[in-house]
Amino acid sequence: AILGAFDSQFLALPEEVLVTVMRDHQKYFAIQDASGKLLPHFLAVLNTDSDPQGLIRHGNERVLRARFNDARFFWETDQKKSLLERLELLKHVTFQKDLGSYYDKTQRVQRLCSWLNEQLKQRGVIVRPGVVHKAACLAKTDLTTELVKEFTELQGIVGGLYARVQQLDTSLPEATRLAIADAIYDHYKPESTDDSVPRSLEGAVLSIGDKADTIAGMFALGLVPSGSKDPFALRRQANGIVKVIAEKKLPLRLRELMQDARTGYQKSQAEKRFVDDQKYLESIETFFRERLEFYLRDVCGYAYDVVKSVLGADSDDVVDVLARAEAVKRVLHMPEFQAIGAACKRMRNILRQADEKGIAPATSAEALPDSAQEEKDLFTYLQQSGAKVEDYRKKKEYLPALQLLATAREPVDKFFDKVMVMADDQRVRANRLALLRTLLKEFSTIADFSEIVTEGKG
Structure with a gap:
């Protein structure tokens, strides 16, 4: 292994960007101090025993410096256009060939999140609707940024970082602006069963709304995962919905959620290609039951017969299923x-x-x-x-x-x-x-x- 260094001026860039460049693009280890603060050093694991003249180290430092310069250039270039100004650009970014643009998706997700806010309010869970609405409006705008085009794994995170530095609407209290930025930052979470759920309720609502919209559109088109084929990562997104509802203990029913998510596509160009409502609901219910079974068995560790027995009674209310499984x-x-x-x-x-x-x-x-x-x-x-x-x-x-x-x-x-x-x-x-x-x-x-x-x- 070789210990390399980079100019500390790059530490002005967000840690998420620097770590992504080092870890995901260069396969280096980022180094932190005892308090978890990023240091201007990296560790490269190489299949060589020595580097007596430092040539390999210098070569790696040079490559990393170039990557960091690119990232800084993208970051600075992106700031010339605010996230709100980027909203119109989403009309030219395709979500899925039959389901329209990311601008269309943004409008559907805003509507679905409003419905979710109302459902939660009726059941005693108070979410700040203004935060969710604004976050849903801006959540996908970072897809038009140079930084995300270069580092696609940072989508959502970049939007959250830009929302934080751009101040958004200065008429809003700072706490509200930060809450919007955090919801955008977290809305792809959880990206795996090991990943954490969004920190706030607003982030949780946006995460559920975004994922439910994608699943609803794909299932309505008949693009259902089969065997090992899941090109749109719908299983992962459904696992995410189940995990968020479970960990945030949200009183939501999956059938209602997915019915309302489908209504967002009414009067769209894609609707004439959709399968009928009954077929849609049957395939959605089977799919989410499988995801819930996976969550109960593989994530929570419940025995096979416990899972089968509680899902045999009802598999629509995630929090209720968990309570029954425990009993x-x-x-x-x-x-x-x-x-x-x-x-x-x-x-x-x-x-x-x-x-x-x-x-x-x-x-x-x-x-x-x-x-x-x-x-x-x-x-x-x-x-x-x-x-x-x-x-x-x-x-x-x-x-x-x-x-x-x-x-x-x-x-x-x-x-x-x-x-x-x-x-x-x-x-x-x-x-x-x-x-x-x-x-x-x-x-x-x-x-x-x-x-x-x-x-x-x-």
């Missing part, structure tokens, strides 16, 4: 739930077989005069505990709800031990099928327990 994980070791998992599988099979034979359950279950005692006991359990479970569920208190459901084991076991569901008497049989259907529905509001692996954890 299920905590009760899964209980023998009651192993037994209930087996009972749910049995109920599902009986109901499926009855359906295949054209045997319908009664409209609702009741305690018939000639019902077996075990049947009456199970019906009584449902009446007494069902309302309490529902009350817990509405309050999202999933652990006590599951602990209450665990008490169903005894009446369920006795019912299956003593009662023949498919009785000869049509009225009795229909009533028992209705009882099983009601019970299965009761169990499946938090998690689909028929997905639980009852022998050995998966």
Whole structure:
């Protein structure tokens, strides 16, 4: 390895630019002091043992100096035109050949972010709408800058840096201007499962809006990722949406988000090429369910059957799915739930077989005069505990709800031990099928327990 140096005057450039040049373009290591401040030195790892005359070091320093001079030139040239003045230039930057320009995208994202602000406000989460609107307006303008054309990996970051130094609208308080700059800087985040989410709520809203708009447009055109093919990185962007919603604990539903994202394309040139609404929603729901499954398993580390069971109940509200997964994980070791998992599988099979034979359950279950005692006991359990479970569920208190459901084991076991569901008497049989259907529905509001692996954890 060779330790090189560069002129400290280059430290006037943003650290992000210098590190990108050194790390990504020259494959050097940037060097910081103990406090994390960048020093005017770099480390180059070379496949040579020595450099006695310093020729290799000087050569590397010369190359780096040229790259830094280019970066400084681009930075200074870009300042001659403000981000706001660059907005019109986005009309000439193509987003996707069928989906228009980045100017069109900017307008859609602004509209979608306004919708997101309103949804969050209705659910008690306050976002500064002016910050989001201005950040969404300027977020893509750095695509027209020389610095981003040269260092494409800095898109978003450059916009945030320029927004900070250009002061934007001087009538705004400094804190607001900085908040706009930060939201622009962060809006591509997270770019991987290891990357952090945007720092602010405003940055989070912009990040979600930008990604949802891209996914909606591509899916509406039928450009769905398949196998290893994902040319528009839609999986990564959907992973980003899930991670932001999860970590910021945002009360958003994925279906609503993606429905509204699609409406942004109404009356556009691309709309006549779109797949129908039903096909769009079905493919979007399948796609996001896969992304949510990936997040729960690979990022959060939940067991396969926990993930399958909670997604089997509902996979639309990310924060709620996580809360249910945590509750299920905590009760899964209980023998009651192993037994209930087996009972749910049995109920599902009986109901499926009855359906295949054209045997319908009664409209609702009741305690018939000639019902077996075990049947009456199970019906009584449902009446007494069902309302309490529902009350817990509405309050999202999933652990006590599951602990209450665990008490169903005894009446369920006795019912299956003593009662023949498919009785000869049509009225009795229909009533028992209705009882099983009601019970299965009761169990499946938090998690689909028929997905639980009852022998050995998966």
